[in-house]
Amino acid sequence: MSKEISEGRQAAFYVGTGLQILGGLLFASTFVTSAMHFGDFTNFEARAKSEMFRAISGMVLLVIGAIVRGIGARGLAGSGMILDPQQARQDLEPYSRMAGGLMKDALHEADIRLDGKSERVVMIRCGSCGKLNxxxxxxxxxxxxxxEFTRQS
Ligand SMILES: [Zn+2]
Incomplete structure (x- = not known):
């Protein structure tokens, strides 16, 4: 069981994010160029081809980026790439811990204790009669x- 997300998955997450940004920019650039050349029909066919190519490869990059990013964040089983509930549980453990931690923080903030114990009280038993003081x-x-306490110190 791992507490942290592995470095490989972290790398995949950031690579996926990068691909998504790249794909988004590529896709958006087609609108920019077509707006810039609005009403200009010189070299139209070549530009249309280039725009089509950028739009398609931009979309492909967006999709691949989203998949890689998802695998990085949630692992192969956790993101549903392979069917293995046990592995999925392990892959998603950092998030389960996060959710548990958030809940713990909230309970702590609300002064609710889960173990049922109240604040610990230290008592000293009298060495002579046995009464707790x-x-x-x-x-x-x-x-x-x-x-005893005072006798020792
Ligand atoms: Zn006593």
Missing amino acids: DEGAKFCQECGTPT
Whole structure:
């Protein structure tokens, strides 16, 4: 079980993001050039071909980028590329931990404890009569004997 997303997956995520940006720019550039040459029919066929090529390769890059990015973020099984629920659970573990951590933070912020225990209290047992006294007590509340704690220090 891994707590962190592996470096390979991190790299895939950023490469995928880069491909998406590149694809988006390539795709958008066709609108820019066609707007720039609006009403200009010189060399129209060659430009149309170039725009078509950029639009298609831009879309392909967008799709590939999205897939690579998804695999990087969620792993092969976690992103549904291979059918393996057990592996998917492992791939998505960092996110499960994140969700659990967020929940823990929220509960902590709301002062809700999951283990049912209240704040820990330290008591000192009297060496003479056995009564439990508060942590700071110098003498037993029952018999007045100096507590172990004070005798030792
Ligand atoms: Zn006592």
